[in-house]
Amino acid sequence: MKHFGTSFRIFAQRSAFAVAASLALVLAPAPSHAAARIQHLISPGGIEAWFVQDATVPLIAMEFAFGGGAAQDPADKPGVGNMVASLIDEGSGGLDSKAFHERLDRRAIELSFSSTRDYFRGSLRMLKDNRDEAFDLLQKALTSPHFDSADVERIRAQIISGLRRDTTNPSALASSKFLQVAFGDHPYGRQAKGKLDSVPAIDTADMKDYVARVLAKDTLRVAVVGDVDPATLGQLLDKTFGGLPAKAKLTPVAEIEAAKPPQRAFIPLDVPQTVVTFGGPGIKRNDPNFMAGYVVNHILGGGGLSSRLYREVREKRGLAYSVNESLVWMDRSAIFVGTTGTRADRAGETVDAIEKEIRRMAEEGPTQQELDEAKSYLKGSQMLALDSSSKLASALLQYQLDKLPIDYIEKRNAIVDAVTLDDARTAARRLWGQGLLTVIVGRAPQAAVQPAAATAPKAN
Secondary structure, eight states, X not given: OOOGGGHHHHHHHHXXXXXXXXXXXXXXOOOOGGGSOOEEEEOXXXXXXXXXXXXXXXEEEEEEEEEOGGGGSXXXXXXXXXXXXXXXXXXXXXXXXXXXXXXXXXXXXXXXXXXXXXXXXXXXXXXXXXXXXHHHHHHHHHHOBOOOHHHXXXXXXXXXXXXXXXXXXXXXXXXXXXXHHHHTTSGGGSOTTOOTTTGGGOOHXXXXXXXXXXXXXXXXXXXXXXXXXXXXXXXXXXXXXXXXXXXXXXXOOOOOOOOOSOEEEEEEOOOSEEEEEEEXXXXXXXXXXXXXXXXXXXXXXXXXXXXXXXXXXXXXXXXXXXXXXXXXXXXXXXXXEEEEEEEGGGHHHHHHHHHHHHHHHHHHOOOHHHHHHHHHHHXXXXXXXXXXXXXXXXXXXXXXXXXXXXXXXXXXXXXXXXXXXXXXXXXXXXXXXXXXXXXXXXXXXXXXXXXXXXXXXXXX
16 A cells, blocks of 8 residues: 555546446446355466456456565564555666556556555556556566665655654554554554654665565465456466565564553543544454454444444444444454544543443343344345455455455355354453453543553453
8 A cells, every 4th residue: 555645646546447447337237246256276387366257347456465564574673564565666677666657557557565464465456458567567566676765765755754643643643552552562563654763764775675585475365356367367477476586584473462451541632532542352363253253343343333332432422423343353463443532521431431331242242133133234244345356356365364265255154144142242251351451542631541440341
C-alpha cells in the first residue's frame, strides 16, 4: 500500500482502470466467484498458486505475499519494510520512477505493496490485454528496484510527515500505545510504519538487505483470479518470480501472548473527543476454538448496528457514535481489539459500560437466538465478501497464509454451523474473562490510568 504523496497517482491508476473495466462489465453479468473451482496450479518452474479461471470479464487480479513483513525490521530501525513497500516500484530495471509509473498509468495497471506484521504483500490488477506488461513491471520491481536517493528522500519525507501527524492523532496514539502495552519489546509491539527517530536512519543498504532476506520463493504465496488459462499463467509466474532467491533468510520471531488484563494507560491530549482502544489476548487462527470465538465476537462487537456493544454504548446510553471490536490474528500471537470515541466528560462512563458488557458476555455467554442469528449472518455474508475478482484473490491468499485447505470456502459454512452454544460460551470466557487492556487518549481524568480493583472482571 502506498502512502501520502503517492495516493494521487494510485487514484489516477484506479480511475483509469475503472473506466476501462466498466466497458467490459456492461457486456457480461457478474460472475459467481465463490462457486468457482479453485485450482492448485504449479508452474513449470515450481511456483505454486491458488487459481480461479474466470473469463466472464477480461480482467486478472493477483495477490501475493512473502513471509517476513514488519517483524523482519531491525529492532533499532522499525519501518524498513514499509520504506521498501513504498519505494520498490519507484523505478526499477531500465526505468526511472517517472517512466515506471507512466507505463502503469498508460495501461491502467494497478500495482501496490505493503508491509504487514508478518508478510510483505503485493497486489496486481490489469486488463487481460495488458497482462504481459503488468507482470513484466512487477518482475522488475521485485528483482531490480533502484532505491535512487532522490526517490528515497521524497518517500522518507512523506512518511515522516505522516508520523508527525500521528503525534496529534488520538486514534494513532491509542493504537500505538495499545500494541506497546500488549506486546512490549516483541516485534509486534513496534509500529510497522516506523518511528520519528528510526525512519531518518534507514538507508539504502538497509532496504537492499531487507529485499535480499525477505523476497524469496520458499515463503511466496500467490492467488490469481481472472481471464487467463493455466498454461499462460504458469509462464507468467515463472517469468515474474522465477529469478528470486530460493530461500529467505528470516530472523526467527518468537511466539508471544498479549499482556494479561486488566491494565489501563492514559495519554493526555487536548482534543475535543476522547478515543478509547481496548482489547486483550485473542485466539489464534489454527486454534480449534477459533470459529466459536469468531462467531461470539460478532455478537459482542463485530456485528455493527446489531452488536451488544453498539446497543449498550450507542443506543441505550448515547455515549458514542460508534463502537466496534474484532479478532486479530498474526503468525505468532492473537488479540481482540476494539475502539470508540466519546466526549471527554463521558470517557469514564463509556469505559465502564464497555467493561460491564464484556464481563456479562464472559460470565453468561450469548443466547441461543443470538448465536443462531450470528451464524445465519456469517454464512450469508460470505457470498457478498467474494463478489469480485480482487476480493476472491485476497481471500484465497489469506486462506493460504492461514494454512487453511484449498476447499475451505466450501467447508466454511459447515464449520460455522457446527459451533454450539457451549462452544460459544467457552470462547467468551476465554476471550473476555480476564477483563481488558485499555488505552485512553484525550482529556480524560488522570484517575483513568489505574483500573478500580472493585470493578475489575473476575477470571473464569
